[in-house]
Amino acid sequence: MKQTLEAAVLERVRLEAPFVLVSGGKGGVGKTLVAVNLAAQLASEGRRVLLADLDLALADAHLLARVDPPATLADVLAGVRAPRECIVRAPGGFDLLAAGSGEHLLARDDADRRRRVLEVLADLSRDYDFVIGDTAAGIGPDVLELGAAADRVLVVTTPDPAALADAYGLIKALDAHAAEHNLDLPTPELLLNQVDGADQADGLAVKLRGVCERFLVRSPRLAGWLPRSAFVGASIAAGRPFALDRPLCLENHCLRRLSDRVQRWFPPFPTLKPALKA
Numbered sequence: 001m002k003q004t005l006e007a008a009v010l011e012r013v014r015l016e017a018p019f020v021l022v023s024g025g026k027g028g029v030g031k032t033l034v035a036v037n038l039a040a041q042l043a044s045e046g047r048r049v050l051l052a053d054l055d056l057a058l059a060d061a062h063l064l065a066r067v068d069p070p071a072t073l074a075d076v077l078a079g080v081r082a083p084r085e086c087i088v089r090a091p092g093g094f095d096l097l098a099a100g101s102g103e104h105l106l107a108r109d110d111a112d113r114r115r116r117v118l119e120v121l122a123d124l125s126r127d128y129d130f131v132i133g134d135t136a137a138g139i140g141p142d143v144l145e146l147g148a149a150a151d152r153v154l155v156v157t158t159p160d161p162a163a164l165a166d167a168y169g170l171i172k173a174l175d176a177h178a179a180e181h182n183l184d185l186p187t188p189e190l191l192l193n194q195v196d197g198a199d200q201a202d203g204l205a206v207k208l209r210g211v212c213e214r215f216l217v218r219s220p221r222l223a224g225w226l227p228r229s230a231f232v233g234a235s236i237a238a239g240r241p242f243a244l245d246r247p248l249c250l251e252n253h254c255l256r257r258l259s260d261r262v263q264r265w266f267p268p269f270p271t272l273k274p275a276l277k278a
């Protein structure tokens, strides 16, 4: 048993900077919005941030960040570009590693490709204080393996019952994946998006936590919330992170609280990595 555990730990590709994976189960809940704005907020606080679009087949973080990447992870995986050739500086002051869109081959399950993606991230991570990954929806092998490789998973959901059910499904699937591979996965934390306010976010988080405690013996905390907002919607339409405008508005207050929470996951700054995480 001990050997199996050690082998599993040794096999893992480790990044040199804290690796936060933004995921959520359901599509359209705001994963990319949160990933892009968290990256912009951390960058505005002086952190060196790489946002990696890990929705390999249907990437869109470059659209929200309004950058035109010269090449993408798809080119790196095809062996025609070096990873650093694909990185572009986004208006929010963070670097973006874009992925391909409509790459049907990258939609297929491929363990070697996944490992290669993690090796690319590990290499690039030397230059950053944080690596933020934006994932596809669902609980496919890419999401689960990336979640297992991440230092923390942020689960984004809206109040929509289907989104809440999928958020629970993702936490459950990550828990089962970790158990299957003898990995000590930190409990994911929640980001309640498109809520009316703190009370609704707290209420939904308490309910979701209760289900997780009952069935998974996991107690996911609320890392933060974001209001449903015309300002946020307009920022997406404009392709400009809302983190860059109206610093005093509620949306940016919420975003700063999320950024604080994320940074508290990795104390003490700047010795960011937890000493040991099996």
Ligand SMILES: Nc1ncnc2c1ncn2[C@@H]1O[C@H](COP(=O)(O)OP(=O)(O)O)[C@@H](O)[C@H]1O
Pocket (backbone or CB within 6 Å): 024, 026, 027, 028, 029, 030, 031, 032, 033, 034, 193, 194, 226, 227, 228, 229, 230, 232, 233, 236
């Ligand atoms: N807080 C919010 N306020 C207003 N609209 C939002 C908010 N969060 C997400 N949206 C809407 O949801 C859409 C999907 O967001 P996106 O980040 O692309 O989701 P995902 O990456 O989870 O598929 C956005 O284009 C936007 O219209």
Ligand SMILES: [Mg+2]
Pocket (backbone or CB within 6 Å): 031, 032, 033, 055, 060, 134, 135
């Ligand atoms: Mg997305």
